[in-house]
Amino acid sequence: MRQRVTRRWRVSRAGQAVPEREAARSVDTRPSDADAGQSGGGKAAASPDGAAGAQGAFPGDAGAGSSGSGERSAADAQQAARLVVVWCPDWPVTAACVAAGVPLHHPAAVFAANRVVACSAVARRNGVRRGMRRREAQASCPELAVLAVDPARDARLFEPVAAAVEELVVGVDVVRPGVVAAPVDGALTYFGDEHRLVESLVGHVSAMAGVEVQIGIADGLFAALAAARRSCVVEPGGSRRFLAPLPVTELDQPGSVLAEFDGCADLVADLVDLLRRLGLRTLGQFAELPERTVSSRFGRLGMLAHRLASGLSERPLDRRKPPAELAVEETFDVPVGTVEEAAYVAERMAGKLHAKLAGRNLACTRLGIYARTLSGEELSRVWRCGGTDGGTNGVPVAARGIADRVRWQFDSWLQGEQRPQSGVVTLRLEPEEVVEASLLQLHLWRGGAGDNPADDDADERAGRALVQVQRLLGPEAVVTAVLGGGRGPAERVRLVPWGEARGDEETLRRGAGAQQEVPTWPGRLPAPSPATVHPEPVRAAVVDRRGLPVRMTERGVLNAPPARVAVDGGPLREVTAWAGPWPLDERWWDPRAAGPAARIQVVVSEGPAAAGRALLLRCREQQSPRWQVEGEYT
Amino acid sequence: MSGARTSTVPEVADTVDAVARLASLPGLTTASEVAADVAGASATGKLLPVVPELEAVLPLRGLRRGSTVSVTGARSVLLALLARATAAGSWAAVVGIPDVGLAAAAELGVELCRTALVPRPGPDVVRVAAALLDGVDIVVVPGGTSMAAASARRLTARVRHRGGVLVAEGRWPGADVELVCTPGSWDGVDEFGRGYLSARTMRIQGRGKSSARVLETTVLLPGPSGGVEAGEHARRLEVAS
Helix, strand or coil: CCCCCCEEEEECCCCCEEEEEECCCCCCCCCCHHHHHHHHHHHHHHHHHHHHHCCCCCHHHHHHCCCCCCCCCHHHHHCCCEEEEEECCCHHHHHHHHHHCCCCCCCEEEEECCEEEEECHHHHHCCCCCCCEHHHHHHHCCCCEEEECCHHHHHHHHHHHHHHHHCCCCCCEEEECCEEEEEHHHHHHHHCCHHHHHHHHHHHHHHHHCCCCEEEEEECHHHHHHHHHCCCECCCCCHHHHHCCCEHHHHHCCCCHHHHHHCCHHHHHHHHHHHHHCCCCEHHHHHHCCHHHHHHHHHHHHHHHHHHHCCCCCCCCCCECCCHHHCEEEEEEEEECCHHHHHHHHHHHHHHHHHHHHHCCEEEEEEEEEEEECCCCEEEEEEECCCCCCCCCCCCHHHHHHHHHHHHHHHHHHHCCCCCCCCEEEEEEEEEEEEEHHHHCCCCCCCHHHHCHHHHHHHHHHHHHHHHHHHHHCHHHCEEEEECCCCCCCCCEEEEECCCCCCCHHHHHHCCCCCCCCCCCCCCCCCCCCCEEEEEEEEEEEECCCCCECCECCCCCECCCCCEEEECCCCCEEEEEEEEEEECCCCCCCCCCCCCEEEEEEEECCCCCCCCEEEEEEEECCCCCCEEEEEECC | CHHHHHHHHHHHHHHHHHHHHHHHCCCCCCHHHHHHHHHHHHHCCCEECCCHHHHCCCCCCCEECCCEEEEECCHHHHHHHHHHHHHCCCCEEEECCCCECHHHHHHCCCCHHHEEEECCCCCCHHHHHHHHHCCCCEEEEECHHHCCHHHHHHHHHHHHHHCCEEEEECCCCCCCEEEEEEEEEEEEEECCECEEEEEEEEEEEEEECCCCCEEEEEEECCCCCCCCECCHHHHHHHHHC
């Protein structure tokens, strides 16, 4: 019986790899009889690709996927390709720290929606965990640096790492910022030994990019990622055995293949939680379940998880090399030299590519971005598209995902250290790997309006029109509104520039049926809200029956009922009805807003025939003018 | 019996003649023609839906694609017009109205994630609105004196060509449908400072360009929940029964 052969690497900052523990057998594993045919076939298929490798072909994939020999059995086709994964632990934190100038030994965490999404090792040692609230995290680690999440920044700063890996290995594939995967086969012909490859990679990446990385080698991306997290090399064909003792929570690691693949982390979290409650604690126990049982009980997501746990390739069918006409290429008369231009171009070309793919019922899982500059430089990078991640504002996720990646790539090219000497004149988007679109569809879980393909079309058309307006007026000019917490009508509304995450995608994905639950706020006025809300409050004067100004007392009541109101220096009008006051006990830390404050509603007569104007007034004792019109019920 | 028949036939014939004569006049449509138009338009997706309470004031009981609607007198009516269409998957954009109350819009049923706002379109509102009409179904622009007649004509033509719906806040030259709103009195407050603003009656008169008839309805807008509710008389009937 073969033993699991692993070797751990602890990577020092100086970039030296130190073997920590060596298993009983030598690492140079000879393929057993069962594997001999397959791995031999892989090598044979890889060698003709060796020449093409320099032009950006991927020998490993060609070997695993669509090699011309039709003799490969179904089981072989499912066998995952052997990959080396370079993993930067806690990349969002590292990138955010570098961008914000926080020293790396300082505890730091990246937050999205007030929850920790990633934290540094120092912070983790101090008790900070993923999913914590900010207050909780700061309580356990008071000196914690709080940083905001920004995928574009992560991608931009990751470019040097990807470039460093690419100098040693051909066919580099950026899984997501922080993780690079590459096929091993091609590199082995040069390095000869997987461990020499690992050693070289560790040293080279640390020296070139100055970041700490962990490296793992295994069959299949999921196993390779898990191996990288443990800094070990799994022998060929040993992925299943390697994964078996790992806990099922491995499926729900931040940005694990599964979460990335489906773009819905909470569903994965639910699944993992369910498995744990069913007593399936390890991946091995889960993998032992018959496939049929899993599919009937856990649906498609469960099937995918089961495949991963069994050490099979994450995609059920073999990858096929896309026919050439799918690529989209454009030549620009005026070289593209700024990120804004690139974003516009990216949007358009991504739409085209998406339309082409959608017409053939295909979805792109790996996207090649190739550019040529005016001075003849060739730039290229391959991105992995999760298929469904990155969708915001209801725009079809695939097209937006493609556009985002092109934009990020331009961002890093144009703002990176090795900036091209001139603008880009030719841009080519090439789907390097496609699968049947139905495999990546999210609609299974998406209720409501999103189910209708006509709606998707409408969403995409609207998105294009809005981007066009952003091009005319700037990205901040087009916004959508999100209702949130707050007391006043203006405070409740948060305006989000088009294209940025609204923060309520979760609700949208769950369907129209699940209305967003806005928490109740004490002191908020009940519906209806004013239909006109002044962006800048308008000054007002409120006087009582004797003509003296109405004031708020310290006890939160008016010193006299309002009798007449003048708006913006206009004439005083009779108050026919009023309501309130609703005291405001907020912003006590802000000296300008401190002091008694309240809102009242008044109906002001506009003459004997006309109906009254209904106004929402706010009074702040310490402010001048004391009364302001916040809104009008028009 | 035969006598009766001979006397009715000419009557029917007279009526048919009279209808035909009337229908041949320009600007007049028979009820059956209107009904056929409505059925045809909504079946082919040329009609964007509105909330049932507002159907009564629109000649086609919905917003016809390619048409222009002007709303004067009340912004809440304008927002209520967007509600059903955005909820059903259409997109809306509000251009050049920075003080629109979005909490009120949400209460009226407008789907905010499909409502884009361009609060400050700069000097060239027409260009922005025209760009939006390429992909957005309903575009709301300020009308009245803030829009020059030539710009208004350009936009109207653009709408007709692109198949969107232009909703103008204020008067609009050549609007296909004009809604004139007269806000009534507020419910829920009194002169002693009790209660809170809860509901308001709103009289809405709709006039189509192609028909002389004035459609009229009275609704609660906003109603106690913030949305549109059936008019006060309807509510009273409900209470009585």
